[in-house]
Amino acid sequence: MIIGELSDRSGVSARSIRHYEKLGLISPQRGDNGYRHYSDRAVPMVATIHAMFELGFTRDDVRAVLPCATGEKSHGDAELLARVAEMRERVAGRIRTLSETEEALAGFLAANRGR
Numbered sequence: 426m427i428i429g430e431l432s433d434r435s436g437v438s439a440r441s442i443r444h445y446e447k448l449g450l451i452s453p454q455r456g457d458n459g460y461r462h463y464s465d466r467a468v469p470m471v472a473t474i475h476a477m478f479e480l481g482f483t484r485d486d487v488r489a490v491l492p493c494a495t496g497e498k499s500h501g502d503a504e505l506l507a508r509v510a511e512m513r514e515r516v517a518g519r520i521r522t523l524s525e526t527e528e529a530l531a532g533f534l535a536a537n538r539g540r
Contacts (some may be wrong), residue, residue, distance in 0.1 A: 428453075431463045435471040445474050448484055451493065470495050478514055 432439045445451050446461070451470060453461035455497050477487045489505055490512070492498035 426463050426465070426467075428461050428463070431467055431471060431503055433452075434468045435475070437471050437475045441475060445471065450474055450484075450487060466495070480519070482512060488514060 426434070428442055431437075431442060435442075442451070446450045446453065451463075451467060453463050453475070456462050472490065472492070474487055477490070477494075482490075486508065489508060491508075493495070493505070
């Protein structure tokens with residue numbers, strides 16, 4: 426598939442996909458016409474990369490975890506597992522913060538409706 430189809434199927438912009446390629450996170454084949462060609466495996470890979478960046482992971486974090494996240498590697502070494510545990514804690518902290526913010530906003534709305 427070409428980049429536009431990958432973008433449609435993954436929900437990630439073509440610009441972001443090109444950026445991931447520049448970072449060395451994905452490597453499409455090139456056709457004779459110069460177009461990038463992606464396999465079906467690229468859809469979940471690009472979606473995973475995008476989600477990790479949205480969660481605040483660094484390029485090095487993504488590069489380290491991507492093979493495990495996409496099933497290319499079934500397990501990680503102790504250093505990788507420690508890194509993933511740290512990432513998980515960061516995500517859990519963000520979830521707690523977002524939950525607290527949502528509760529505060531709900532309280533504000535409840536207190537101010539009907540005024």
